[in-house]
Amino acid sequence: MTGNTEDEATALASTATAQSSGSKRGPSIADVAVAAGVSAQTVSRVSNGHTNVQEATRRKVEDAMRLLGYRPNRAARALKSGRYTTIGIIMFTLSSVGNVKTLDAITQAASEAGYSISLIPMPDPASSKFPAAYARLREQQVDGLIIIFDAHLSDKADLTLPMDLPTVVIDSTPDHGYTVVDTDQAGGARQATELLLGLGHATVWHIGGPATSFSASHRAAAWRETLNEAGIEAPPILYGDWSTDSGYRAGMTLASRDDVTAIFAANDHMALGAMRALHEMGRKIPQEVSIVGFDDLDESSSFWPPLTTVHQSFQTVGSLSMQLLLEQIMGAPAPSTQLVPTRLVVRESTSYPHR
Amino acid sequence: MTGNTEDEATALASTATAQSSGSKRGPSIADVAVAAGVSAQTVSRVSNGHTNVQEATRRKVEDAMRLLGYRPNRAARALKSGRYTTIGIIMFTLSSVGNVKTLDAITQAASEAGYSISLIPMPDPASSKFPAAYARLREQQVDGLIIIFDAHLSDKADLTLPMDLPTVVIDSTPDHGYTVVDTDQAGGARQATELLLGLGHATVWHIGGPATSFSASHRAAAWRETLNEAGIEAPPILYGDWSTDSGYRAGMTLASRDDVTAIFAANDHMALGAMRALHEMGRKIPQEVSIVGFDDLDESSSFWPPLTTVHQSFQTVGSLSMQLLLEQIMGAPAPSTQLVPTRLVVRESTSYPHR
């Protein structure tokens, strides 16, 4: 019985091979059907894990598939069913470390769910290339979309996506109409500010991100609010653009003032730049000035001194986004904004104010 | 005439819309054909930019396409033609900054060439998940493959890809059989070493990457060779694992030796760790010890002091890889290894030896 089946399959496999050698394509569902001695539809049922197939038949088909090295043709499947088992990811640039980690988590999650990832690069919306990129997106065939906005990007308000496609946006912008996933910017800023106040500092200065960034303004607002709740009037914000250089410039300003003993920078890069300025001006960290960042970069623990910072879990943001998107694809209603909590990581750039 | 055409198209467009509203699919080539009053094949020709279509006909078809908002169905196109206009990218993790920049450049280049990117995450080859990931890769339908090996990865020799698919590998591993694109590791290490020797240092110590990394061993070999050519016997290598922590440990060892005045670290992260060690041990940079890194991270210019380093152009590596891959897809023979030159960036962590 077993021997019979094998012989039959082998004989037919060689036929299939001969046929495919011309067209340079792999075996099709029909080849498997012939090899297994069943109809194509039955092979399809086995391939898609339908239950109404007898065990013996299933076995025969699976053997034939293995023998021929059959792989379902995703294009044909997509054409017929209208489902692509692919999700598109729009990114504006991979320059931000956080976005990359998020992307990594999304990719892993998608892979585990059997989806593949189509990466759609999008130039700055202000760019002349934008219409072309947008057109390409429209013909990209995906079941859902995750948009990772770049915190560095300013005028993203221009970008409207009137699509009837399950979509999750990773960003701090409110009122999208889409499901939004974001780090709890406000909570993180509050943790940082409370730490410094708790150490006994009279006030906390803030090096903020650009005014056009929603995440930056969320962090700044929470910092201000925390100070106010402690009965402290917030000092003026020094605005940077997320870069170490801008942090350096802000740091030079702050370093020249004796009354500055505590700084909360809106990201680790600016904190790094500020620390450089403090070093150059001979201000000791943390003895004279304490500083806290935001992000918890891999290298932040090796800054000099190791940086106290707010850890945000890009991993969680990514996997949560995928989960919400898949639920939408399955037909669930789109949930509203979901915040991912932060965690304060205390290192050596902070202490109580010496003298 | 114009009016006539428009009326006709409009009338037919509504028909098409009504039809498509049921199936929830966009307009097809047939809808456009009817709207334009031509055959489907002619629409296909216009859609693919064939030349043998009369200007007036082309115009009519284009108008109809615009009116109906027609987008070609990639799945159908792929099914029919066997070409997917998609290239797969295998990455082992997005943890390395350089790999991410490379990915960004590849994505841009692919987009410009009209290809889309399918990101295929691959767990560590040693992982139990590897066979499943590999199977998924096989049914992933792509025209070509770019494999970005992680320099952090050790036993990648295990990974054999016996595929009859145009492939470019980005890595320092020799003898792949595939086209290889890589930064000129040896040239960069030579530049770094020569800089330090040229400044008058008696010798140069090396903090190397893990012995299992080909790029690390290329850098180390070129460093040793450069010293030898200058008649200097190379001091023992201190091996790290690319991390700042490992750089810190190596730095502690080096900082305790008075005869160490020049260090070449195999990457910027380890250089950063070493600088921290030097700071902690009270060794002044660059007055007592000069240090050079490799990579030129964005933040390296803001280290304290700003780090002299070897810049490698991930951008070039990425776009060159895409270019070579596209040529292969077009039928060109696979070229051999291509090296992308480095550039030395001199900042403030290096000087002549004081005293």
Added chain:
DNA sequence: TCAAATCGTGTTTACGTAAACATTCTGGCT
């Protein structure tokens, strides 16, 4: 002037799959 070549366009077909419908077979019920 007429056959041959060329050009623009239409018709037929196949790519691989899965839904819809059709058919056969099994077993349980009256």
Added chain:
DNA sequence: AGCCAGAATGTTTACGTAAACACGATTTGA
């Protein structure tokens, strides 16, 4: 025994596109 429900499997069809071939109209060349 006769009949029907339901399970297993087969047959037909359509998804949207582009290659192959067919055909008529024009141009070319001797």
